[in-house]
Amino acid sequence: MKTVLVLNGPNLNLLGTREPAVYGSQTLADVEALCVKACATHGLKLDFRQSNHEGVLVDAIQEAGRAQAAGTLIGVVLNAGAYTHTSVALHDAIKGAGVTLIELHISNVHAREAFRHHSYLSPAAKAVMAGFGVKGYPLAIAGLAEMAA
Ligand code: CA2
Numbered sequence: 001m002k003t004v005l006v007l008n009g010p011n012l013n014l015l016g017t018r019e020p021a022v023y024g025s026q027t028l029a030d031v032e033a034l035c036v037k038a039c040a041t042h043g044l045k046l047d048f049r050q051s052n053h054e055g056v057l058v059d060a061i062q063e064a065g066r067a068q069a070a071g072t073l074i075g076v077v078l079n080a081g082a083y084t085h086t087s088v089a090l091h092d093a094i095k096g097a098g099v100t101l102i103e104l105h106i107s108n109v110h111a112r113e114a115f116r117h118h119s120y121l122s123p124a125a126k127a128v129m130a131g132f133g134v135k136g137y138p139l140a141i142a143g144l145a146e147m148a149a
Helices: 028-041 054-070 081-085 088-097 133-148
Strands: 003-008 045-050 073-079 101-105 127-130
Touching (some): 003 028, 003 054, 028 045, 028 133, 127 133
Parallel strands (some): 003 045, 101 127
């Protein structure tokens, strides 16, 4: 059974505790449960992580690249949070790892502040999703499963 890595960046551990109008009221544990279900539907195993630290996210992307090369992982769903708009290191990690990666945002970043309109990750990502709320996570897993089939 192959794995999907769902990787969450800074402050996403706060989901469901503040800003429900933007991010909804579901917690990160609720998101993990949605992902477990989506992976089970597609015969996949879930690796679900969150970190507030850029280097930890870089390490996880590199690890995912090695796992994909070894044939044990089909790809990554990455919500890099605010690092989306700042991180050349994450851009380089995605390119360097050669991993199939879907950039995901819970909110429609293009309908928000101008500083959220630019992503350093999009040019390195296979696909980009934004604005589906937390339901975007299972949709992204379904998309990865489709790409891998
Ligand atoms: O819409 C998304 O998923 C974002 O990636 C979320 C990031 C934001 O910086 C991006 O522009 C768009 C923020 C994640 C922080 O999430 C919180 C959730 C609840 C309370 C506070 C922060």
